[in-house]
Amino acid sequence: MLKIFLVEDEMIMREGIKNNIDWEKENFSFVGDAADGELAYPLIIQKKPDILITDIKMPFMDGLELSRLVKAELPDIKIIILSGYDEFDYAKEAIDIGIAEYLLKPVTSAKLIETLHRVGNMILEQREKNAVKGGADAEMMFFRKLVSGSMSVSLLLKEGRELGIELAASEYNLLLLQLFLGTDVDESHNRIEKIRQGFLQLKETCPNVEIADRGREEFWFLLKGTQEHPLSVLEQDITAVLQKLVQDENETQYFGVLGKRTERLGDLSVCYEEANRRFAHRFLKERNRIYHADESAGPAIDLGSLNLSQTDRKALEQFLSTGLKGDAESFIDEYFDKAGGKNIQSILFRQYVVMDIYIITINFSQKMGYKKQELAALYGDEQEFMKVFTSVEDTKAYLKKLLETAIDLREKALPGKYDTVIKQAQEYIEEHYNQYDISLNTVAASVNLSPNHFSAIFSQELGETFIEYLTRVRMERAKELLRTTSKKSTEIAYEVGYKDAHYFGSLFKKTQNCTPKEYRAH
Numbered sequence: 001m002l003k004i005f006l007v008e009d010e011m012i013m014r015e016g017i018k019n020n021i022d023w024e025k026e027n028f029s030f031v032g033d034a035a036d037g038e039l040a041y042p043l044i045i046q047k048k049p050d051i052l053i054t055d056i057k058m059p060f061m062d063g064l065e066l067s068r069l070v071k072a073e074l075p076d077i078k079i080i081i082l083s084g085y086d087e088f089d090y091a092k093e094a095i096d097i098g099i100a101e102y103l104l105k106p107v108t109s110a111k112l113i114e115t116l117h118r119v120g121n122m123i124l125e126q127r128e129k130n131a132v133k134g135g136a137d138a139e140m141m142f143f144r145k146l147v148s149g150s151m152s153v154s155l156l157l158k159e160g161r162e163l164g165i166e167l168a169a170s171e172y173n174l175l176l177l178q179l180f181l182g183t184d185v186d187e188s189h190n191r192i193e194k195i196r197q198g199f200l201q202l203k204e205t206c207p208n209v210e211i212a213d214r215g216r217e218e219f220w221f222l223l224k225g226t227q228e229h230p231l232s233v234l235e236q237d238i239t240a241v242l243q244k245l246v247q248d249e250n251e252t253q254y255f256g257v258l259g260k261r262t263e264r265l266g267d268l269s270v271c272y273e274e275a276n277r278r279f280a281h282r283f284l285k286e287r288n289r290i291y292h293a294d295e296s297a298g299p300a301i302d303l304g305s306l307n308l309s310q311t312d313r314k315a316l317e318q319f320l321s322t323g324l325k326g327d328a329e330s331f332i333d334e335y336f337d338k339a340g341g342k343n344i345q346s347i348l349f350r351q352y353v354v355m356d357i358y359i360i361t362i363n364f365s366q367k368m369g370y371k372k373q374e375l376a377a378l379y380g381d382e383q384e385f386m387k388v389f390t391s392v393e394d395t396k397a398y399l400k401k402l403l404e405t406a407i408d409l410r411e412k413a414l415p416g417k418y419d420t421v422i423k424q425a426q427e428y429i430e431e432h433y434n435q436y437d438i439s440l441n442t443v444a445a446s447v448n449l450s451p452n453h454f455s456a457i458f459s460q461e462l463g464e465t466f467i468e469y470l471t472r473v474r475m476e477r478a479k480e481l482l483r484t485t486s487k488k489s490t491e492i493a494y495e496v497g498y499k500d501a502h503y504f505g506s507l508f509k510k511t512q513n514c515t516p517k518e519y520r521a522h
Contacts (some may be wrong), residue, residue, distance in 0.1 A: 001024075001027055001028055001029040001049050002027075002028055002029070002048040002051060002120050002123060002124075003028075003029045003030075003031045003047065003048070003051070003214055004023065004028050004029065004030050004031065004048060004049055004050070004053065004116070004284075005032050005033065005040070005042040005043070005044055005049035005051070005052050005053070006018060006032075006033040006034075006053045006054075007033065007034050007036070007037060007053070007054040007055060007058070007063065007066065008033070008035070008053075008054070008055045008082065008272070009035050009036055009050070009055060009058040009059060009489075010055070010058075011035070013105075014033055014035070015408050017053070017109075018030060018033055019114070020109050021109055021113060026113055026117070027120075028051075028114070028116060028120070030087050030342040031047045032044075032047055032049075033050055033465075035058075035517070036058045036059050036060045036061060037058055037059040037060065037062060037065060037066030037069075038059030038061040039055070039060075039441065040054070040066060041061070041066060041069055041070070043072055044070055044074070045074070046069075046078075048074060049107065050077065050078065050120075050123055051078050051079075051080065051100075051116065051120065052070060052077055052078070052080070052082060053069070053079075053080045053082065053112075054066055054067065054079065054080070054082065055081075055082045055083070056081055056082070056083045056084075057083075057084070058154055061500070063079075063081060063082075064081075064097065065499060065500065066434070067079050067081070067097050068437070068439070069098055069468055069500070069503060071097060071098060071439065072438070072467045072470075072471075073467070075440065075455065075465065075466070075467060076123075076126075078101075078119045078122065078123055079097075079098075079099045079100055079101075080100060080101040080102075080103060080112075080115060080116070080119060081099050081101070081103065082103055082105055082107060083102060083103070083104060083105065083107050084104070086302075097437075097441065098301060098439060098440065098441045098451060099121050100122065101115050101118070102114060104443075108277075114414065114431060122250040123472055126452075138163055138498060138513065139163060139165070139210075139212045140213065142159060142160065142163055142165070142210045142212075143210075143212040143220050143222070143331050144220070145159070145208070146268055147174070147220075147268055147269050147271075149266070149268075149269030149270075152266075153265050153266050157265075162207055165210055166207075166224075167224070167265055168224075168380075169208070169224035169225055169226055169229075169265075170225055170226055170227065171222065171224075171231055171238065171257055171262065171263050172222065172224060172225065172226040172231075172261070172262055172263075172264075172265060172267075172268055172271070173223045173225070173231050173235070173259050173260070173261045173271065174218055174220065174221065174222060174223070174258070174259040174268065174272055174275055175220070175221035175223060175238060175256055175257070175258050175259075175275075175290070176218075176219075176221075176222070176233075176256065176257045176259075176272075176275050176276065176279040177217050177218065177219045177221065177242075177254060177255070177256045177363045178217060178254065178255045178256070178279070178282045179192065179195065179217040179218075179219075179252065179253070180217070180252070180253040180254070180255070180287065181217060181252055190250035191252050192217060194245075194248070195245050195252070195436055195441050196213070198241060198244075198245050199211050199219065199241075202237075202238070202241050206224065206234070206237065207227070208224045208225070208226060208229045208234060209221060209222070209223060209224070209234065209238070210222040210224070216322060216324075221238065222268075223235065223238075225261070232262055235258060235290070239290050242254055242256070242290070243288075246288060252288065253287040253288050254288060255279075255282040255287050255288075255289070255291075256289070256290040256291065257275045257278045257279045257282075257290070257291045257292070257293060258275065258290055258291070258292050258293065259271035259272060259274055259293045260274055260275075260292075260293055260294060271293075274293040274294070275293045275356060277293070277330055278292075278293050278329075280297070280327040280329075280330025280331055280334065281330065281331070282335040313356070313360055316335065316357060316360050316361075317360060317364060319331055319403070320360075320361060320364045320403070320406055320407070321364075321410070323403070323407065324407070325403075325404045325407050325408070328399075328400045328403040328404050328407070329396070329400050331367060331403065332396055332399045332400055332403070333396070335353070335357070336353060336396075343397075344392055345392065350392070353489045354395060354398070354399060357399055357402065357403075358379065358402065361379065361402055361403070361406050362375055362379065364406065364451070365406055365409055365410075368409060368410060368413040369413055370409060370413070372459065373400070378405055378409075379405065379406075380398070380402075392411035401467045421447050421449065421454075421457065422457075422458065422487045424446065424447050424463050425443050425446065425447050425454070425458065428441060428443055428447070429469070429470060429473055430447045430473065433470060433473045433474055433477065433496065433497055434474075434495060434496055434497045435478070435497055436494075436498065436499045438457055438470070438497065440454065440466045440467075443466065454466075471507065471511060472511075474496040474497055474498070475496075475507075475508065475511050475512060477495075477496045477520060478492050478504075478508060478516070479512070481495060482516055482519055482520045483520070488502070489501060489505060489516045489517070492504075492516070493505075504516075
């Protein structure tokens with residue numbers, strides 16, 4: 001049940017709301033009430049209700065100030081404001097704080113119940129979204145355990161059931177899938193979301209398929225064959241779904257590899273290893289196909305017909321742009337095979353391929369902002385080339401290191417997706433931290449993001465919540481004023497953005513492990 005807390009200074013109204021609603025029948029739990037904000041605050045922090053109902057005008061601490069304090073400690077709480085007609089000017093301020101609902105007095109029980117259910121549904125929907133994201137992460141971690149061979153079958157079965165994944169089947173297989181969505185970022189986002197929905201529908205209609213989203217437009221499928229749904233049918237069904245999704249989305253391509261079927265759950269690690277070797281070739285092979293792990297790589301090319309086409313070079317550039325270090329070795333093997341595999345014993349052939357890859361990699365890294373001189377030191381020069389050509393193993397080892405180094409440089413050079421947003425938010429906070437009405441909503445609005453989205457990326461990028469960051473900025477300024485001025489704590493509280501000096505003192509002690517007076521004395 002969602003927990004409700006009520007703050008109302010009018011005793012008749014407070015008792016009426018508390019006693020005239022059958023809370024349990026409405027699927028709520030009434031956890032407490034208070035006559036003003038000052039009395040309510042510590043109780044709210046202790047009981048952590050999901051919904052706070054509060055009047056605006058109250059003695060000692062009004063509803064808006066209480067809401068601001070509570071939101072700082074419990075950012076996910078939903079607040080319903082009760083207000084008289086003459087207090088409607090407070091509505092804008094309430095919106096800035098992030099109030100969920102604003103009700104005019106007098107409020108009937110029916111109206112309040114309707115509002116509570118609406119707000120309650122908002123909370124449950126958000127929790128469901130969070131659970132889906134958390135579930136997706138848990139599924140991906142479970143898939144890694146499944147293919148690593150590091151867990152016993154009994155533990156895999158147990159953990160699978162805990163995640164709602166039934167692993168019992170007569171045979172198993174894995175499908176590794178990479179999507180290629182084109183160059184338009186906005187369109188790519190729309191395409192991947194539609195494809196994800198298509199995969200979810202497949203999962204709903206076919207319980208014998210489990211899907212994990214690995215990121216970078218890569219998906220892993222676990223296929224569980226039974227007498228009613230043999231693997232041969234499942235594989236055909238998935239191929240048909242992929243073909244349909246690609247037909248519906250322009251510029252979208254895919255590359256998939258099916259492993260070797262196995263009757264033992266414990267052998268999925270071997271199935272994965274074989275499929276992944278072939279999967280590393282996804283930047284070089286023909287797309288919009290499902291390959292098999294044991295499928296032949298095709299005939300080698302004679303030296304006389306050696307020709308690295310523009311297509312092959314684009315495959316290398318794409319690998320440098322989006323590939324993973326762990327795939328570098330397999331990529332090099334496939335690149336040599338495609339260019340003329342059986343000729344690898346020829347030093348001339350190896351020189352040709354190495355120089356081609358070297359030049360493309362240097363150009364790619366220069367586009368990322370690196371200078372040619374520092375790249376030569378990292379990637380090697382002509383003298384090092386003479387050493388790597390002496391054997392096939394040395395040549396491949398050098399190229400593997402070359403691509404891995406280029407990928408490392410790529411990861412360092414790419415700015416964070418939200419660097420600009422975070423920097424703008426930090427600048428806004430630095431300029432407005434001393435305003436008591438600064439909030440998650442106002443900062444989010446300053447960078448043109450919704451409060452929920454901004455809150456998520458702020459925590460993700462900085463490793464602390466918005467409130468924690470704002471509090472830290474305010475505390476640093478407060479400490480500076482304590483060290484360099486003789487101002488009273490009350491004045492400093494107002495100067496750093498707190499209307500309530502008592503709350504400032506309490507928060508200072510909580511974050512700095514001493515009172516303002518003690519800090520100044522030292």
